[in-house]
Amino acid sequence: MARAINQALREEMRRSEDVVVLGEDVGKKGGVFLVTEGLLDEFGPERVMDTPLSESGIIGFAMGLAMAGLRPVAEIQFVDFIYQGFEELINHVAKLRYRSGNEFASPLVVRAPYGPGVRVGLYHSQSPETYFIHTPGLIVVTPSSPYNAKGLLKAAVRGEDPVVFLEPKRVYWSPKEEVPDEDYVVELGKGRIAREGRDVTVITYGASVWDALKAADEVAGDISVEVIDLMTLWPLDINLVLSSVKKTGRLVVVHEAPRTLGLGAEISALVAEKAVEYLAAPVIRVTGPDVPTAPISLEDLYVPNTARIKSGVMRAMKY
Amino acid sequence: MARAINQALREEMRRSEDVVVLGEDVGKKGGVFLVTEGLLDEFGPERVMDTPLSESGIIGFAMGLAMAGLRPVAEIQFVDFIYQGFEELINHVAKLRYRSGNEFASPLVVRAPYGPGVRVGLYHSQSPETYFIHTPGLIVVTPSSPYNAKGLLKAAVRGEDPVVFLEPKRVYWSPKEEVPDEDYVVELGKGRIAREGRDVTVITYGASVWDALKAADEVAGDISVEVIDLMTLWPLDINLVLSSVKKTGRLVVVHEAPRTLGLGAEISALVAEKAVEYLAAPVIRVTGPDVPTAPISLEDLYVPNTARIKSGVMRAMKY
C-alpha cells in the first residue's frame, strides 16, 4: 500500500503543479514509511517540503496553501501526533467554509499512518478516527488495500473538501495487490462489498478488512458472511450499509478504535433508526478496548483478531 | 449555577491548600462568567493564577501541578478553545496513569463553559463532549442545575482521575435552585431520574434537561415521560439507563452536540446490545445537526428545543 500511495502522489503531482507535499522527513528521507520516497528528486524542494517539527505548523501552513489555491498533501508522521494540530484541523480547516459563508475553503489532504499491530506502543498505534468523523466539515477516508489506496488518495487530492486520510500501517507492506499504472479514482463516499454473503454482514475498514475476510473464510462452511469495506468512513455509504443489512438481517461492526463512540456506535444507531425491522439480532461490536491504545506488552490482546471476529459472527447468528 | 460552582471552588479551596485555580482572567476579573469571582481576594495570587493566553500551557502546567500532588482546577474560557490544549489533555493527562504503569497520575479538573444558546457563534457555542468521552482515561461530567453542579464539582476535585467538567452556559444564571451551604458531594458515575415516568425514557444532560422536563410536562396528559439526567457522561451510569429502558421500552436521547457520534449513538448501541428485547421502538435521537456549531443567524434552528423533543417522544410512542 505504501508504494500505491507513493504512486498516487506522484501522478497527482505530475497532473498539477498545485499539488505539493509537506511534513516532517518527507524530503530526502522519503517519510518514515517511505511513502514520499523519490518525490523530492522528481519534483524538487519547492513541491516536497520538509517542515519544522510542528503539527500545528504543518496543518496550519497547509491550510494557508489551500486557501490560496494549492492542493497540499500534508503528512503527519504518526496520527498519534495530530493533536498538536487539532486547533488548526478541527477549528479551522474543518469549519472554514461554513464560517466564511463559502468565501474560503481549505481543500487539503492530511495523510497519516494509524492503528496498532506493529508493536510500537501508545503513541504510534492510535486509531483516532472518531475525532474526525464527529467533526462536521471533514471527510474521513481509510484504504484497506493498495488498489483502493491509490484511487482514494487521488480522489481526495482532487476533491473540494478537506480529507483526513488514515493509512493502516499494519498493511503498508502486505498484503500486496496488483495496482494499475494508469489513472483511476475510487469515488469518495462509497464503500465496497469485499465479499458477498447471505447470513450476516461484517462492516469494517482499514487493516481489519483482511481479518474479517479471513474470519469469513474460516466459517464459510457454516455461515455465509458478507464483508463490507467502508473505505470512506464519513460521509458513510448509508445505502450500502442498509441494503446489506436488509439482506442478511445480522450485523457485526469491527474496528480497532476503542469501542465507546467508535464508528460502530454510529452504525449501530443508524441501522436501528433505519432498518430495525430487518434486524434478527442486535448489532454486535468487535473493537479495540477502551484503553489509551495498544500497550507494547499486550498488543495481541488489543487488536480485534480473527478469533474475536468469528466469535462476534457466532453471537450474531445465535441470537 | 455559576454561583454554585463558585461556592464549590471556595469550599474545596478552604478544605485543602492543594486546590488551586488557574486560567485566563480567573483572577481580578473572576472569569468571564464570574465563576471564580472573589477567589483571588480570599486565597491570593498563589492559589488563583491568571495565566498567559495558552490553553496548551494551562492544561500542561496544570498537569505538572497535579503530578506533584496539587489539585488544580483549570478553567478554559470557552470549551471551543480547548483544541489548543488537546495534545496535553488527550495524549498526556488522559494517558499518564496507563503509560507510566501507575507511577504517575494527573488528577485535575478542567472546567469549561460549553454549548449553544447565547448566540455567540461558532467558537463560543460548541458541544465537544464526544472528543472527551471517546478518550479513555477521562471522566466527563456536565451538571444541569446549581445543586448538582456544586456536588459534582466537589466530587471531581476530590477524585483520583482527571475530570473534564463541562458547564452548560445556557443555564449559568437560570433556572435558579436552592443550594445548601454545607458540604456535600454528588457521586461521579451516577445519573439521576429527573422525572419519573412509565411510557418512554428521555435521556439527556446539561441544559437540555430543562427542555426535556418542559417537553415531558407538555405531553403529560397523554404520555408519561421519564427524564434521566446523566450528570456524568462517562463512565455512563449503565444500570440506570437500562433499568429505565426496561421499564418504559422506549428511548429518546437528546443532546446539543452534533448527531453523528454524539453520545446518543453510544447509548443507542449499548441499549441494543443489552436490552434489545425490551425495546418496543428503535432508539430515537434528537440532537444538534452535523454542522460546525450553531451559527449566530440561525441558532434557534440548531438547538434541539422542546418542540423537537416532543416530536421525538411522539415518534417513539407511535412506532
Add this chain to the structure above:
Amino acid sequence: MIVGMQAAEETDIPPNFVAQYKEPDVMRVLNPDGSVNEELHKWGPSISDKEVVSLLNHMILGRAVDRWAWMLHRQGRVKGTYGSYEGQEAVDIGAIYALRGEDWIAPSYRILGGLIMRGITLEEVFSKFFANSGDLEKGRNLPVEWGSRARGILSIGAPIGPHLIYAVGFAHALRYKKKDGVVMAFTGDGGTSTNGFHSALNFAGVFKTPNVFVIINNQYAISVPVSRQTAVTRLSIKAAAYGLVGVSVDGNDLLAMYKASKYAVERVRSGGAPFLLEAVTYRIGPHTTSDDPQTKYRPKEEVDRWRQLDPIARVKAYLLRSGAAAEGDFKAMEDEAEERIRAAIKAAEANPPPPAEELVRDVYSFTPWNLEEEFREIIGER
C-alpha cells in the same frame, strides 16, 4: 558584557557564551502635541498631508462605527459580542494603508477601521452586526470576525493564534505562484502566547515567507496585563527566537505606524526576512460588550493617562499645525461619518435573515445525506 546589551539577568558566565538581547525603544514620529521628531520624520517612507487627511477620515469613521456598535448593542440590536476599538485606530489604519492591492490581511478582531478602509462597506458591517443575509459570511460568525476574498482579507475565527500560521502558508503560496503579494497578520499581546504565534513565526523564518506580523500590544488580554503574558517588555524582541526583524512602534502615532509598516512591507516584498512589528497602544474601552467595569482590573487613572495620547487628537493637532486642515474639516468628517452610518444601518436592517437552509449549507462543498435528513427533521418536514 557587550555595551548596551542585556540578557534576562546578569550572570557570571563569560558573556560571549550568553545569548545577548536588547529590547528596543518605541519609535515615535508624531508627538501628542502634533509636533514631529524631525529626524525620524525624514527617515523612511514619506506620507503627504493629503494622505494624512484621508487617513484621519478613516480613523474618524472607524471610531464612529465603534460608538454606534456600542449603542446598537445596548439596544439589543447587535447579535453576539462586539469588541471595542477606540484608541487603537492609528495601528490598523497606518499599517493597512502601507499595503498594496495585491497584498492580504490576516485580521484580528480589533482592526475595524482598517478593514473598512480596505473596502468592507458600512452596509456589510451592520449586516454582520445584525447577523443577516447582507453579511458576506451569512451571519454565522461573531460580528468582529471578518473575511472577504475580494478585499484580500483572510477569514478568521474567534480562537486566537491559528490565523497567524495560515497567514504564513498563504504568503508562501503567493510566492510559489510567483505573485507579488505580502500578507500582513495582526494579533494582540495575548496572541503572542499561543501555539499559532510560535509556529507562524518559526515557519515564516524557515521558509522566509512574505509576512509582516503586527502585534497590537494594547497592554491587556481582557484583564490579564502584558506582564502576566510574558517576561519580556517589548514584544518585538520575540523576533530573536525566529530570525525575524523586530521593531517597536508607538501604536498611537499614525505616522510612525505607516512609515514602519511601509518599510516592512516593501522590504519583505523584495525578499527580506519577515518582520515583527509591535504597536504599543491601549484599549480605551472594555474588552467587549460582555466585559464588566474595567476598573476591576485596571486603574481609572491608567485609562485617563492613555486618553491623553489619543491617536486621532494627535493627527488633528498635526494637521492643524501644518495648516493642511482646520477644525471645520474635522467637524465635516464627523458629520459625514454619522450620515453614512445612519444610511448604512437603514440599508442593513432591510436585509432579511439568511434562509433556513443556510443552517446546513457550506459544511462541505455538497450537502451529505445526514445533513439533508437532519434538516428535514428540524424544520418538521418528516
Add this chain to the structure above:
Amino acid sequence: MIVGMQAAEETDIPPNFVAQYKEPDVMRVLNPDGSVNEELHKWGPSISDKEVVSLLNHMILGRAVDRWAWMLHRQGRVKGTYGSYEGQEAVDIGAIYALRGEDWIAPSYRILGGLIMRGITLEEVFSKFFANSGDLEKGRNLPVEWGSRARGILSIGAPIGPHLIYAVGFAHALRYKKKDGVVMAFTGDGGTSTNGFHSALNFAGVFKTPNVFVIINNQYAISVPVSRQTAVTRLSIKAAAYGLVGVSVDGNDLLAMYKASKYAVERVRSGGAPFLLEAVTYRIGPHTTSDDPQTKYRPKEEVDRWRQLDPIARVKAYLLRSGAAAEGDFKAMEDEAEERIRAAIKAAEANPPPPAEELVRDVYSFTPWNLEEEFREIIGER
C-alpha cells in the same frame, strides 16, 4: 548599530528601535586532545578528577548499553523502536550530575546514560526493552520513554514537546510546596519547534519557575537539519523571547556541560530566571532502529568529522593527561560494563510478561464496567 549586535539582517531603521540580538559562542572547556581552556576551566563550579572518572564510567556504561540495545534489536529481542545514543553521552551525564537528590528530570528519549546514573537499574532497562513485567511502566510504552517517581524522573510519552510544559507546572508546584527542587527538562533541536516548547518557556518566564531547559542540539530531527527547524543558528538565543538566560555549550565536552549545568541549576534554585542551555552535539548513529541508511540525508564525512569530537575519547585523553587514570582503567570499566549488562539481560529475561489484566488496568484509578466487560470478551470468558 550597537557594536557586536546583529538582528536578522541589517536594516535602515534607526537601530535603537530594532530588537537587537546576538547568538552566543559555544562554550568549550575540554578540547578534543584532552587539554583544557585554562581560563574557562577556572570559571564556575569545579569538578575533581575523581568525579570525572566516575562520570566516564557512566558514559562508558551508557554507550555499552546502547550497543547492546542495537544488537538485541537486530536479534528481534527488543520490542518497539530504540533510539540511538552514541556520541551524546557527555550531554546528559554532565547535566544530570549537576542535580541534587531532590531535583527532578523531565527526560527526552535520548539520555539513557544519565538516567542509569540517576538510578534506573540495568535490569529495569532490559526489562523495558523486552516489555515485560520487570519494567516499572509495565511494558506499555516505547523502550526509550522513562518515568520513575523514586528516581525523580517524570514520565514522558513519545510526542515531542508537551513534557516541557508539565515540567514547568511540576517545578512551580515544588516552589508552591516550599520544596527546594529544580526540574531539568530535556528536548532536541526538533523539540524547539513544538507548541510545548513555546508554552513551557513562556510560562517558566512568567512564573519564574525553577527550571533548567536543556536543548540537545544534535543537528538533526530524524532527517531534518536544524537549518530547516529554525532560522537561527544558536538555539539558546530563543531565551530572548521569554526573558530567560540562554547559554550554548559544547555538548561533547563533559566539563563544560557539567559546569554550565551546575551553575544554572544552583542559580535557578536560588531564585534566578529559568535557564535555557543549548548543548551542541551530534547523533552518531541512526535516529532509531527504524531509521534507514543515514547517508540518505547526511554526508558520511559529516559523521566522520563528528566522530573526531567523541566525548568519551576526550574525557579519556583528559584523564590520561592529568594522570588520574590509565588505559588499563578504561579497559576495566568497559569490561565491567559488559559484565553487568550480560547479568542484567539474563535477569531481565527471566521476568514474565505482564498479566493479561494489565491491558485494562490503570486507565483510571478504578476499572469501569465497560472495561471489565470488554476484557471478558477479549479473553473469551463470555
